[in-house]
Each structure stands twice: as C-alpha cells, then as structure tokens.
Amino acid sequence: xxxxxxxxxxxxxxxxxxxxxxxxxxxxxxxxxxxxxxxxxxxxxxxxxxxxxxxxxxxxxxxxxxxxxxxxxxxxxxxxxxxxxxxxxxxxxxxxxxxxxxxxxxxxxxxxxxxxxxxxxxxxxxxxxxxxxxxxxxxxxxxxxxxxxxxxxxxxxxxxxxxxxxxxxxxxxxxxx
Numbered sequence: 001x002x003x004x005x006x007x008x009x010x011x012x013x014x015x016x017x018x019x020x021x022x023x024x025x026x027x028x029x030x031x032x033x034x035x036x037x038x039x040x041x042x043x044x045x046x047x048x049x050x051x052x053x054x055x056x057x058x059x060x061x062x063x064x065x066x067x068x069x070x071x072x073x074x075x076x077x078x079x080x081x082x083x084x085x086x087x088x089x090x091x092x093x094x095x096x097x098x099x100x101x102x103x104x105x106x107x108x109x110x111x112x113x114x115x116x117x118x119x120x121x122x123x124x125x126x127x128x129x130x131x132x133x134x135x136x137x138x139x140x141x142x143x144x145x146x147x148x149x150x151x152x153x154x155x156x157x158x159x160x161x162x163x164x165x166x167x168x169x170x171x172x173x174x175x176x177x
Contacts (some may be wrong), residue, residue, distance in 0.1 A: 001030075004052040009097045009145065009162060013050050018057045018141040021076045024119040032074050032117045037061035044095045046133040047139035051096050059137035067130040072122060078114040078138050082107045092132065092146050100161055102154045104146050108131045134136040 039047040048059040058076040092104035110131040
C-alpha cells in the first residue's frame with residue numbers, strides 16, 4: 001500500500017467526471033488499498049479516486065463513521081437515492097481544499113448502492129455524517145467540489161484563501177445532486 005499525494009483545487013482531474021469501474025482485478029484492489037492508506041494518513045472522513053489523480057468512480061470512507069454498520073471502507077460505481085426531503089446544514093471540509101470548513105447543505109439521509117472491489121453488490125444506508133460523506137465523495141466523482149454548494153460569501157472566502165495559497169485558479173460550478 002502507498003500513501004499518494006492528494007490533488008488540490010485547481011487540478012483539472014478534480015473537475016472531470018470519473019469513468020465507471022469495469023475491471024475488478026488486482027490493480028483495482030491495490031487502488032482501493034492505496035485510497036484507504038492515503039485516507040488514513042490524512043485523517044479525513046472520505047477520499048475519492050480523482051483526489052489522487054485517478055479518474056474512476058470509487059471512493060474510500062472511514063469505516064468508523066457514525067452509522068456505518070457495515071464497516072465498509074470503500075464504494076465503487078455509487079448511485080445515490082434520497083428516501084426523504086430532510087436536509088442537514090453543517091460544517092464541511094475537503095482534503096483537496098485544506099483549511100477551509102464551511103456550512104454546507106446536504107440531504108440528511110441517503111441510500112448509496114454500488115459494488116465492492118470484488119464486484120459484490122452493496123448498499124450503504126446513511127444518516128448525518130455518513131450521509132454527508134457519501135454525498136461529498138460522490139460529488140467528487142461527478143467533478144463537483146463542496147465549494148460549488150456555497151453561497152456568495154462562502155465562495156468569496158474560498159477564493160481569497162486560494163489566492164493567498166497561490167493555488168491555480170479555481171472554478172465553481174453546480175452539483176448535479
């Protein structure tokens with residue numbers, strides 16, 4: 001397993017729609033292991049493959065997130081469903097935009113269906129922080145960052161921080177979720 005550098009905002013791979021995983025082999029298993037190792041080293045709640053420069057539809061999540069009864073540590077080719085209209089609004093950050101935490105509106109409950117690295121079907125039923133994490137990481141697979149969900153004040157704060165950090169120019173766009 002390898003800890004891989006996390007791509008920062010402004011890197012084009014973070015704005016691309018990731019391709020579905022179609023081959024379930026040792027290379028994919030290593031990628032899942034590397035994602036988990038990198039996530040553990042970063043101390044984050046989740047990490048999507050595009051954040052380490054791989055344009056595939058998979059992400060790692062911290063298996064100890066509240067509500068993760070499966071103790072699942074990854075999801076491949078996720079599809080999201082929302083069982084109700086309840087929302088949550090709370091602080092959110094991103095390993096690709098370090099040091100920025102802003103209140104972000106998300107659905108409170110989510111059902112995520114996908115597969116494991118072995119191609120076995122799996123479903124995550126999440127609430128609260130787990131639901132937030134699954135939505136955040138799925139956004140990454142669609143080329144969307146949490147900053148795209150911000151109001152004008154939040155966007156201004158993020159752009160100011162990016163300028164101060166001398167990161168490449170960031171784009172803000174709308175999430176499909």
